[in-house]
Amino acid sequence: MLRKIRITLASIFFVAITALFLDFTGTLHTWLGWMAQIQFLPALLALNVVVVAVLILLTLLLGRVYCSIICPLGVMQDLFAWLGKKAKRNRYSYSPEKRWLRAGMLTLFVISLCIGSGVIAHLLAPYSAYGRIAGNLLAPLYRWGNNGLAFLAERMGSYAFYETEVWMRSGVTFGVALATLLVLGVLAWRGGRTYCNTICPVGTVLGYIARYTWLKPVIDTTKCNSCGLCERNCKAACINSKEKKIDYTRCVACMDCIATCKKHGIKYMHRKAESKAAEPAPVDTSRRTFLATTAAVAATTAIKAQEMKVDGGLAAIQDKVVPDRQTHLVPPGALSARNFARHCTACQLCVSACPNDVLRPSTDLTRLMQPEMTYERGYCRPECTRCSEVCPTGAIRPITREDKSSTQIGHAVWVKKNCIPLTDGVACGNCARHCPVGAIQMVHSDAEDKRSPKIPVIDIERCIGCGACEHLCPARPFSAIYVEGHERHKIN
């Protein structure tokens, strides 16, 4: 019964959180956004005291049900483990706690967060790892499916579905997501919750708390005949059937043992914690394979160099190239680059949600996989505040449209050598025409000559850095106007 409840709840959470990462229309976030916000690490980084307190109380009361129900990465591993058990029954066995590895990983994680270089933290964080898998590996499949339906809808004159672009935002992040999936898949298939009980920092923290949990599976020594069936079905490898003891720091309260025991010898109940802890075990270095496999997969984006043709039909359009920005751009609501870097766990939820294809994971080593903005495929449209609505960690704070339209996240810079009126000798002004705050005006390039071509001049004080000018500039592959980021955002 308890197991069935656990499985039902876990399925609901897992499907809903996955849907959050797949939905590109922005309709689900209104209803399901809270599911991302109750994730432990995002709540901690967002300084969401209520959620953290509730999660700690939950763990003190029921054990690590968070790991079994709320954490999508945990449920994903359960899926693999279930498949593994189909292949070979009773495949697990007890192993002593790798205390030093757990403590070491947690320390590494905390240090990584504190010194501000979050790469290691982002690799280890469970919710972020799942976000990358869902956003990079599942979302393309979902979108292709949607595009198939859009194709049909178009042919039926229906506007129910519209086509969406499927593209790889960052080769590195994609590689990390793939590697994470493969490593966790294999680990879970063979050993169940290995990752959760050795590497996962959230698992370790909750494990320490769960030691003192009120309700827990307890072996009734009077009924137990030491058959070992529970041990061989414990995916957390935390039941020592010979000594009839359970390591509650690693038990994820999955209730499998309760359902497995033929003698009904395990009950979910209250019992006082034992004072004597298990013997510390030597560090198992083989478990470190996880980290080694996260080595980045280098990907180069081949830039298509096409030439304009003038023999009828459509002129070829050259792809835009990312300009060399001295300061990277983070979305309105982030407050500052530093605030963003401190809070962001690189879960990719905003990247999946951005309807304008502006956000993509950084490839810069100091903030690897954290999103940044760039305007080759679209610009930060004035009516959209989607990323601020979905961010669970407070890296992008909620912002209204009005506030967004007056928040300066960067400023436009003119590049004379690319500007079309000067190079092609035609009138343009597309940047000025599309600036939502009217920060650009067109003036004669030669003040004396009223017939000289008009060029854009930028009022930096009014510019908000939305990138409309950069994206819509006809100069290709490098725009004649681009946005330089600001360290700290300013309210105009």
Next chain:
Amino acid sequence: MDRREFLKIVGISTATGTATLYGCKPKPQAGDASGELGPVPTDKMTYRSFPSLHGDKVSILGYGCMRWPTLANPEGEGSIIDQDAVNELVDYAIAHGVNYFDTAPVYVQGWSEKATGIALKRHPREKIYIATKLSNFSNPSRENSMAMYHRSFKELQVDYIDYYLLHSLGGGGMDNFRRRYVDNGMLDFLLEERKAGRIRHLGFSFHGSQEVFDELLALHDKYHWDFVQIQLNYVDWDGSNAKGLYESLVKAGIPGIIMEPLLGGRLSKVPDHIVGRLKQRSPESSVASWAFRFAGTPEIILTVLSGMTYMEHLQDNLRTYSPLVPLNEEEKEFLYETGRLLKQYPTIPCNDCKYCMPCPYGIDIPAILLHYNKCVNEGNIPEDQQDANYRKARRAFLVGYDRSVPKLRQANHCIGCNQCSKHCPQRIDIPRQLHRIDRFVEELKRNTL
């Protein structure tokens, strides 16, 4: 909810599909193509002839070769002409009495003459009339014009051309005419060619003002225009200068050829209540047939050109003209009134001729304008957020926009360089229209309408 609706639609269409299949079983002969309408007549085509044209007997339906069917290019990007389909259409048209084929070096990205030549080569040369043009818009040098003239013979695989036109006069006034044909000596050369018999009849096609038209007709004594090609339809009759041009032509006594009788399909894709109006009058005639009868009715008209991409369009036009039933005065009045009603719709007069293309900055100009027109006709241009169908219309406009035009080729990328406008025979101020559409799209996207 959307998904549910979608499933419902799929369910219904599958159900009806099955029903139709079962429904058909007992009477398999019912699907005969000619069905209710009867077969398309093969020997009832109306022909026109004029003494000045040496007794040419020209079918009132002329085949415009500007819109040949195309296929996706199997070797990479773009599209190519579907030659099999072209052959099929040409064979069918000839079998049903069409004998006039009008092409130009610039049609279908420059592939039209070749495709038309291949299809016509399979028929006796003396039974058909071929028309082509000197389309030296972008480079009027004598050298280029000569090359273009000779290329037409090669592409069409002929040693004489029946009707040769100075392509699209009027735009740019008389200056442009002199620059393209007089100063470079091309017109004198063409007159010689006519004398030599390699050109049987010489004329010009016209898009422009009444004054320029009259000036060109005044040169009739000097050049002897055998025919003139003008735009005529019931919308332009009052709305534009079609009536005036037509009257000048009658006065000069020069046979006329009609282009854009249907305004590139705009007179067959009309708003619902116009369809109702025309259909109520004659439920079994197509909407397009009114436009064709209108164009063919004047006695001075030699032929009416239609760029028929689809067999069904060809068949419909063949029915209309086999034989032509001329409009009476009352019917003409009815159409003038219809034209006035149509004028009230803010459609952009784009006929999808693609002369504006390629835009050097990659914009798909005709696709944008056609999408806009489609939304006008379907009532999907909301004026205000308070409109009853605002949400539905907004979605239809925006989703349809992304479907018909790739994002990078949409109106917001138009820089207003104005290189396109001078090529437009309908004299649309293209950048102004694109910027207007772009502002409208922005208002829809931001919900600030």
